Amino acid sequence: MAKTSPFNPARVRMRARELAPGVQGVFADDVEEKDHTATNAGFVIGESGVLVVESLSNGRLASQLIGEIRKNTALPIRYLVNTSYHGDHCFGNFVFPQETTIIEHEFTKGFIDENFEEDRNFMIELLGEGRGVEEVVPRSANLTLTEGITLDLGTRKAEILHIGFAQTEGDLIVRLPEENIVFAGNMLQAPSPAFPWLLDGRPREAVETYHLLHDMLDDETIIVPGHGRPMCRSDIRYSIEYIEDLVGQIEGTLGQGLTLEQAQEEIRMERYSGYSMYEFIHFQVNIPAVYNEVS
Numbered sequence: 001m002a003k004t005s006p007f008n009p010a011r012v013r014m015r016a017r018e019l020a021p022g023v024q025g026v027f028a029d030d031v032e033e034k035d036h037t038a039t040n041a042g043f044v045i046g047e048s049g050v051l052v053v054e055s056l057s058n059g060r061l062a063s064q065l066i067g068e069i070r071k072n073t074a075l076p077i078r079y080l081v082n083t084s085y086h087g088d089h090c091f092g093n094f095v096f097p098q099e100t101t102i103i104e105h106e107f108t109k110g111f112i113d114e115n116f117e118e119d120r121n122f123m124i125e126l127l128g129e130g131r132g133v134e135e136v137v138p139r140s141a142n143l144t145l146t147e148g149i150t151l152d153l154g155t156r157k158a159e160i161l162h163i164g165f166a167q168t169e170g171d172l173i174v175r176l177p178e179e180n181i182v183f184a185g186n187m188l189q190a191p192s193p194a195f196p197w198l199l200d201g202r203p204r205e206a207v208e209t210y211h212l213l214h215d216m217l218d219d220e221t222i223i224v225p226g227h228g229r230p231m232c233r234s235d236i237r238y239s240i241e242y243i244e245d246l247v248g249q250i251e252g253t254l255g256q257g258l259t260l261e262q263a264q265e266e267i268r269m270e271r272y273s274g275y276s277m278y279e280f281i282h283f284q285v286n287i288p289a290v291y292n293e294v295s
C-alpha cells in the first residue's frame with residue numbers, strides 16, 4: 001500500500017487553546033488552514049492534578065504538549081488517556097512521568113503489548129524515517145477499561161467512555177459533562193471535507209457508533225476530533241453520509257459483479273473529493289475495506 005504522510009512529526013508545532021476555563025485543546029499551529037493536521041491533544045486541569053488526552057506521535061511532540069501544560073499549571077499529570085492504539089495517539093507515552101496513570105481500552109493495551117515493533121515499523125513507513133518514531137519506547141496502560149469510568153478531578157469530572165467501534169476496537173472518548181466538551185479521537189478525523197478512515201473496516205458498526213455519539217451530544221457541544229479544528233455535532237452527519245454512500249455504492253458494484261480493482265476505478269464519489277487525503281484514503285483504504293467486508 002502506497003502510504004502518504006499527512007504531517008511531519010519532526011516539524012509540527014503544537015499550541016494550546018482554551019475551550020473552557022481549565023480545559024484546553026492542543027492543536028497543530030496550521031489547524032485553521034488545513035483539512036487534516038497532526039494529531040490533536042488536550043488537557044483538563046483539576047483541583048489536584050491534570051488529565052491529558054493523547055500523547056502524540058513521538059517524544060518531541062509529547063514534550064511540546066507537556067510544555068503547553070506547564071505554561072498553565074504546575075500540578076502533577078495524574079492521568080493520560082489514549083483514545084486508540086494508533087501510534088500518533090500514544091507513542092509519546094514514554095515521555096510522561098512514571099507516576100502518571102495511563103488509561104486505555106483493554107483492546108488497545110493488548111494491541112500495543114503484542115504488536116509494538118510491527119506497529120512502529122508501520123508508523124515509520126507512514127510518517128517517514130528520522131522523524132522521532134524510531135526512538136519511541138513502548139509504554140501501555142496501567143489502567144484499562146471496556147465500557148467506561150468517571151474520574152473525579154476535584155473541581156470537575158471527566159468520563160472516559162467506549163461507546164462502540166468507530167475506527168478501532170478500543171476507541172475511547174473523553175467527555176466533560178459540565179463543560180460540554182468531548183475529545184473524540186480518531187472516531188472523527190476532522191470536520192468536512194475530511195471523512196472517516198476505515199482502516200479496520202466494519203462500516204455499519206461505525207455508523208451505529210456515530211449515531212450514538214450524535215444522540216449523546218447537543219448543538220452546543222464542542223467536539224475535538226482526532227486531526228483538525230474543533231467541530232460540532234451536526235458535522236457528524238457528514239461522516240455518516242460518506243460511509244452510507246460508500247456502502248451503497250459498493251453493494252451496487254457487487255450487484256454488477258465488479259472486482260475490487262474495477263470498484264476502485266469506478267467509485268469516485270466526487271462530493272468527497274475535496275479532502276486532501278481523498279486519493280489515498282478513499283481509494284486505497286476505504287474502498288478495499290468496505291468491499292472485502294460487504295462481499
Ligand SMILES: [Zn+2]
Pocket residue numbers: 039086088089186226227
Ligand atoms: Zn490519528
